[in-house]
Amino acid sequence: MTRILTIIALLFATPALAHSGRTDSSGGHKCYTNCSDYSLSYGEYHYHGGVGGRSSSSGISDWQFLVSLFWPALFVFIIIKIIIDNNRKAKVLREYREKREKKED
Numbered sequence: 001m002t003r004i005l006t007i008i009a010l011l012f013a014t015p016a017l018a019h020s021g022r023t024d025s026s027g028g029h030k031c032y033t034n035c036s037d038y039s040l041s042y043g044e045y046h047y048h049g050g051v052g053g054r055s056s057s058s059g060i061s062d063w064q065f066l067v068s069l070f071w072p073a074l075f076v077f078i079i080i081k082i083i084i085d086n087n088r089k090a091k092v093l094r095e096y097r098e099k100r101e102k103k104e105d
Contacts, residue, residue, distance in 0.1 A: 004083060008076055008079055008080065028047040029045070029046070030045050031043065031044050031045075
């Protein structure tokens with residue numbers, strides 16, 4: 001059971017939104033690597049969740065970011081619930097079969 005839950009958690013883990021560079025006390029920094037991939041000019045100053053809010057390079061709002069975390073977590077919860085319910089049903093069926101076999105003997 002633990003192995004199954006670990007596999008599910010690894011399969012549906014939400015990737016971190018990272019960047020290559022440190023931020024200053026305002027939560028921002030200048031872009032010097034792969035700037036065009038993030039729609040930034042070389043050396044352009046931008047923020048990563050500090051005073052300036054969520055990074056302009058990520059292209060998503062705080063609400064969209066929270067929703068993107070919610071759905072995978074909900075999906076994993078539902079899968080785990082299904083597995084637990086199936087294990088309970090299997091246990092009840094096993095106990096029923098054992099009782100029936102004892103009666104037949």
